[in-house]
Amino acid sequence: MSKGVLVVVSGFSGSGKGTIMRRLLEKYDNYGLSISATTRQPREGETHGKEYFFQTTEEFENMIRQGQLIEYAQYVGNYYGTPKAYVEEQRNLGKDVILEIEIQGAMKIKEQYPDTVLLFVTPPSAEELKRRLVGRGTETEDVIESRLVRAVQESEGMDLYDYLVINDDLETCVDEVHAIIQSEHDKASRNEEFIERIRKQLKVFVKGE
Ligand code: ADP
Numbered sequence: 643m644s645k646g647v648l649v650v651v652s653g654f655s656g657s658g659k660g661t662i663m664r665r666l667l668e669k670y671d672n673y674g675l676s677i678s679a680t681t682r683q684p685r686e687g688e689t690h691g692k693e694y695f696f697q698t699t700e701e702f703e704n705m706i707r708q709g710q711l712i713e714y715a716q717y718v719g720n721y722y723g724t725p726k727a728y729v730e731e732q733r734n735l736g737k738d739v740i741l742e743i744e745i746q747g748a749m750k751i752k753e754q755y756p757d758t759v760l761l762f763v764t765p766p767s768a769e770e771l772k773r774r775l776v777g778r779g780t781e782t783e784d785v786i787e788s789r790l791v792r793a794v795q796e797s798e799g800m801d802l803y804d805y806l807v808i809n810d811d812l813e814t815c816v817d818e819v820h821a822i823i824q825s826e827h828d829k830a831s832r833n834e835e836f837i838e839r840i841r842k843q844l845k846v847f848v849k850g851e
């Protein structure tokens with residue numbers, strides 16, 4: 643069995659990444675969503691081990707020292723990082739593994755795993771981004787302000803991604819993400835075993851001539 647595709651999904655805070663991922667996992671099989679570690683406080687309704695592994699700074703720095711993270715970054719005053727074990731385990735089972743992480747982490751992943759597919763999610767406009775971020779109602783005005791400033795910086799890196807996904811209608815967007823990931827499986831470079839097998843089978847015809 644071939645290894646699952648490694649996918650990174652980034653996008654401005656409030657662009658709808660979390661919503662898209664939840665729907666994608668509900669609608670389609672064969673995805674594994676990596677759960678990150680973070681030092682930020684849980685939002686209402688978030689639980690340890692589901693959205694994130696919520697940790698103290700000391701615990702997080704221990705994970706860094708022990709080499710348990712594939713990558714980590716700081717984002718608006720907190721640490722965020724991807725635990726290594728889950729990603730390796732799920733990919734070896736043939737699952738497509740999705741990391742929902744910010745841009746610095748995305749670039750580190752691409753360096754370590756060059757065949758990673760990088761997706762950038764954006765709302766149709768900046769005005770809609772602010773509306774969603776305010777509408778979510780999970781952050782103070784100050785934090786929303788910092789996240790919008792961060793979005794300005796992140797927009798500079800959008801062209802480093804393989805695909806731009808506009809999250810206007812949610813269902814359309816979810817289907818588009820699924821189609822992009824599935825078509826990755828058909829890349830010739832991901833099907834070397836099949837190519838070798840059919841080459842061998844074809845050689846029988848030459849002998850039989
Ligand atoms: P992110 O994970 O990127 O920070 P969320 O998934 O939390 O973003 O979405 C931010 C807000 O926008 C949420 O309130 C969510 O319900 C809303 N939202 C997400 N996708 C859409 C969409 N396609 N149309 C309208 N609202 C959306």
Ligand code: 5GP
Nearest residue numbers: 678679714715717722723724742743744747
């Ligand atoms: P939030 O606080 O809104 O859940 O996440 C803030 C930002 O951190 C988002 O852009 C999210 O994609 C990113 N993020 C979440 N987990 C990780 C991670 O493990 N590594 C990195 N580099 N970024 C992450």
